[in-house]
Amino acid sequence: MSTNLKYLSLGILVFQTTSLVLTMRYSRTLKEEGPRYLSSTAVVVAELLKIMACLLLVYKDSKCSLRALNRVLHDEILNKPMETLKLAIPSGIYTLQNNLLYVALSNLDAATYQWPSDSQEIDSKELSAGSQFVGLMAVLTACFSSGFAGVYFEKILKETKQSVWIRNIQLGFFGSIFGLMGVYIYDGELVSKNGFFQGYNQLTWIVVVLQALGGLVIAAVIKYADNILKGFATSLSIILSTLISYFWLQDFVPTSVFFLGAILVIAATFLYGYDPKPAGNPIKA
Numbered sequence: 001m002s003t004n005l006k007y008l009s010l011g012i013l014v015f016q017t018t019s020l021v022l023t024m025r026y027s028r029t030l031k032e033e034g035p036r037y038l039s040s041t042a043v044v045v046a047e048l049l050k051i052m053a054c055l056l057l058v059y060k061d062s063k064c065s066l067r068a069l070n071r072v073l074h075d076e077i078l079n080k081p082m083e084t085l086k087l088a089i090p091s092g093i094y095t096l097q098n099n100l101l102y103v104a105l106s107n108l109d110a111a112t113y114q115w116p117s118d119s120q121e122i123d124s125k126e127l128s129a130g131s132q133f134v135g136l137m138a139v140l141t142a143c144f145s146s147g148f149a150g151v152y153f154e155k156i157l158k159e160t161k162q163s164v165w166i167r168n169i170q171l172g173f174f175g176s177i178f179g180l181m182g183v184y185i186y187d188g189e190l191v192s193k194n195g196f197f198q199g200y201n202q203l204t205w206i207v208v209v210l211q212a213l214g215g216l217v218i219a220a221v222i223k224y225a226d227n228i229l230k231g232f233a234t235s236l237s238i239i240l241s242t243l244i245s246y247f248w249l250q251d252f253v254p255t256s257v258f259f260l261g262a263i264l265v266i267a268a269t270f271l272y273g274y275d276p277k278p279a280g281n282p283i284k285a
Contacts, residue, residue: 009220010233017237020210027203037199038187039102044179049212051172054165076166084170091174093149097142104138164219
């Protein structure tokens, strides 16, 4: 049963990550009238949706009893403040990572991600170089922070008996607080001027739902598999996203370096999952 959950969660993670990257990139480059939606608010809304989904799952596990749900939340969260505070570290890192993902998809590959400025004209070469540098730094920071947060979260999940949904509620609680702090610090003026949900449309809500789903699936993958396998699933989704961009969207031309990286990722995934059969005992004459 755990093996089936392991590969099911991995498959869903590959699908979710691929869909999220493509839809998020399109939503950040789509030209529409009015202000563009704020990535900081999208991160907060995704955390709130994740909390709501986990509350429903815990409610279902509690045999659809509000009294039982209240008792579980009280016993597992309020009565264990130190256990709850442990989730503040990975939650803050995941919140940073989610914001960096928007930054990267808004800046990497200027021909695709670049958002033109309406207030002034800038030399295209300087803008392209600047966008790629910002995007690269966002990706590198997200990679290092994600690795640490994933290992830390895996350690917490596998050392305690709390359900993965309770842990996600704790993550979402701190994530919402950190996210709201980011909204206030970086986009407070824009929110007060145009509202919290400025620029939201159907595509924006799809991105938000996919991001919330990703938080649930990643937790399930770490619970039933491990953080390393989660990294391989994410790498496979990057390859899948690139293939879709090349054959369907036709906005990416892969290079020899990309093909080399893709081969290494696929080989690493195969070697990680390869389970050689033990050699039989030699027959003595």
